[in-house]
Amino acid sequence: MSSLEHSHSVGIVVPKIAHFDEPLSLTCGRSLPGYELAYECYGELDEHRSNAVLICHALSGNHHAAGYHSPDDKKAGWWDECIGPGKPIDTNRFFVVCLNNLGGCHGSSGPSSINPATGKPWGPDFPPMRVRDWVHSQARLADYLGIECWAAVVGGSLGGMQAMRWSLEFPQRIKHCIVIAAALKLSAQNLAFNEVARQAIESDPEFVGGKYQERNTIPARGLALARMIGHITYLSDDAMANKFGRDLRSGSLGPGEVANAEFQVQSYLRHQGSQFSGSFDANTYILMTRALDYFDLALEYSNDPVEAFRHARCRFLVVSFSTDWRFAPERSREIVNALLAADRPVTYAEIEANEGHDAFLMPIPRYLDVFRAYMLRVGKNH
Amino acid sequence: MRLDLSHIQRWIAPGSRVLDLGCGDGVFLEFLRDQRQVRGTGLEIDQDYITAAISRGINVVEQDMDEGLANFPDQSFDTVVLALALQAVNYPDRVLEEMLRIGREGIVTFPNFGHWRCRLMLGIRGHMPVSSFMPYTWYNTPNIHFCTVQDFEDLCRSKGIRILARDVVGNTKRQPLLSNKWPNLFATTAIYHITR
Numbered sequence: 001m002s003s004l005e006h007s008h009s010v011g012i013v014v015p016k017i018a019h020f021d022e023p024l025s026l027t028c029g030r031s032l033p034g035y036e037l038a039y040e041c042y043g044e045l046d047e048h049r050s051n052a053v054l055i056c057h058a059l060s061g062n063h064h065a066a067g068y069h070s071p072d073d074k075k076a077g078w079w080d081e082c083i084g085p086g087k088p089i090d091t092n093r094f095f096v097v098c099l100n101n102l103g104g105c106h107g108s109s110g111p112s113s114i115n116p117a118t119g120k121p122w123g124p125d126f127p128p129m130r131v132r133d134w135v136h137s138q139a140r141l142a143d144y145l146g147i148e149c150w151a152a153v154v155g156g157s158l159g160g161m162q163a164m165r166w167s168l169e170f171p172q173r174i175k176h177c178i179v180i181a182a183a184l185k186l187s188a189q190n191l192a193f194n195e196v197a198r199q200a201i202e203s204d205p206e207f208v209g210g211k212y213q214e215r216n217t218i219p220a221r222g223l224a225l226a227r228m229i230g231h232i233t234y235l236s237d238d239a240m241a242n243k244f245g246r247d248l249r250s251g252s253l254g255p256g257e258v259a260n261a262e263f264q265v266q267s268y269l270r271h272q273g274s275q276f277s278g279s280f281d282a283n284t285y286i287l288m289t290r291a292l293d294y295f296d297l298a299l300e301y302s303n304d305p306v307e308a309f310r311h312a313r314c315r316f317l318v319v320s321f322s323t324d325w326r327f328a329p330e331r332s333r334e335i336v337n338a339l340l341a342a343d344r345p346v347t348y349a350e351i352e353a354n355e356g357h358d359a360f361l362m363p364i365p366r367y368l369d370v371f372r373a374y375m376l377r378v379g380k381n382h
Numbered sequence: 383m384r385l386d387l388s389h390i391q392r393w394i395a396p397g398s399r400v401l402d403l404g405c406g407d408g409v410f411l412e413f414l415r416d417q418r419q420v421r422g423t424g425l426e427i428d429q430d431y432i433t434a435a436i437s438r439g440i441n442v443v444e445q446d447m448d449e450g451l452a453n454f455p456d457q458s459f460d461t462v463v464l465a466l467a468l469q470a471v472n473y474p475d476r477v478l479e480e481m482l483r484i485g486r487e488g489i490v491t492f493p494n495f496g497h498w499r500c501r502l503m504l505g506i507r508g509h510m511p512v513s514s515f516m517p518y519t520w521y522n523t524p525n526i527h528f529c530t531v532q533d534f535e536d537l538c539r540s541k542g543i544r545i546l547a548r549d550v551v552g553n554t555k556r557q558p559l560l561s562n563k564w565p566n567l568f569a570t571t572a573i574y575h576i577t578r
Contacts, residue, residue, distance in 0.1 A: 345441045370436060
């Protein structure tokens with residue numbers, strides 16, 4: 001197929017599973033006795049093991065960041081715009097690792113996998129995850145792969161929060177930290193949207209307190225609704241206006257019409273919702289939104305992000321997008337200002353983009369230019 | 383390197399921290415990093431310049447200094463540089479004050495509007511000066527606050543800013559003598575090393 005023949009694709013990739021037997025202590029006080037992480041790698045690790053780049057995924061992401069799983073795969077990995085030969089994260093130069101975070105539903109241990117203690121799916125009993133727990137599990141994966149120090153840890157949105165946490169938890173194991181469309185912590189508005197999403201899931205009768213797997217049901221409507229709410233926050237007003245405006249999918253607004261008219265945006269959101277609910281686990285969605293809610297970079301550093309970043313030893317690239325209202329440019333500037341005050345090397349670009357929060361996944365020319373230019377210096381001394 | 387930049391580099395101590403306001407493509411900070419082991423940060427708003435500076439490995443922050451510099455802590459840099467940008471900011475006086483709040487020392491370079499050619503064009507021909515150095519028409523120029531050497535020194539005096547050193551760039555080889563003696567008339571670019 002043509003997309004595969006494209007020279008800028010990493011091509012067919014095969015996901016791998018890493019098993020870990022050493023228990024992982026979690027922030028919540030519990031510990032995971034053993035667990036699995038699903039991951040993918042692109043490019044070659046060099047002989048000094050110095051060209052490894054970790055990609056951290058966002059709320060609903062997974063380990064499939066680039067390439068295709070099969071020749072008739074219609075969709076490439078979620079960050080294929082940025083990862084591949086000649087792309088900003090150039091797989092001719094870098095060994096790229098992306099994993100499905102713990103608590104996920106795409107192969108890593110999570111609510112939908114079997115709890116070895118009971119022989120039944122974990123469901124709502126899977127321990128709650130914090131960004132810090134993910135970072136520690138990612139460090140275990142780095143050990144497993146023989147990577148002492150990442151050339152860069154990169155992430156957008158919730159992924160950017162993991163990248164920042166890396167810079168504080170393992171300052172010696174990260175050279176560059178790339179934080180795209182993220183924030184130091186969620187605002188009350190962010191928290192509110194996440195709560196509505198969770199309520200949508202939990203109030204679906206099929207959710208049965210999270211034990212739906214045991215009952216062989218799926219809270220599909222609740223999960224779809226949660227996704228619809230989330231999706232609205234990923235798009236800008238402009239993007240929605242350009243894409244749908246007030247276009248009708250069916251019916252008419254003229255006088256004498258009996259049937260309800262349906263707007264394009266309605267059917268688009270329903271489509272997004274139902275697609276998502278068929279491929280994502282509701283307990284995972286709840287777990288991921290909670291991890292997002294509880295993330296507060298500076299909490300353990302006297303609530304002072306400057307004090308927090310003084311622990312970092314790496315260089316930073318921070319990128320924001322003009323119409324992102326989920327994590328607006330102001331939120332990125334808070335990160336930048338804290339880094340400046342902490343005397344950390346930081347580069348910041350604010351990209352004009354109509355696409356809202358989702359812009360970080362889009363091939364916006366200036367974004368790719370900045371990203372590519374920065375990645376060129378990763379692996380050099382500055 | 384641009385002439386004003388080659389003049390000011392000797393005022394920047396090896397290993398010091400430098401903030402370059404309007405760093406352009408980062409070539410000056412790159413020079414300071416490679417030759418003086420300077421730890422530098424640049425501020426810039428031009429997108430192409432930002433990408434070019436990133437490619438050079440310069441730490442560049444996209445920020446408009448007309449919207450303030452309050453995010454930079456007091457005395458967080460050794461030297462703050464404002465090269466050929468004073469005339470393009472909304473409030474040159476405020477930027478100067480901010481420079482010396484953020485840095486121990488400041489370095490400012492600007493085109494001298496008191497140069498005899500400017501005076502000739504305005505005084506005799508009755509037109510706003512246009513030259514290869516200031517190539518813009520009056521209605522379409524980023525340069526909105528022209529001043530002369532004397533104007534700048536008056537401003538420093540009124541703000542209690544100390545001038546550590548003054549240097550000038552003339553526009554011909556013959557002119558260093560003239561421009562050093564009568565900078566207000568013969569300097570094309572004025573260069574100041576200032577502090578509190």
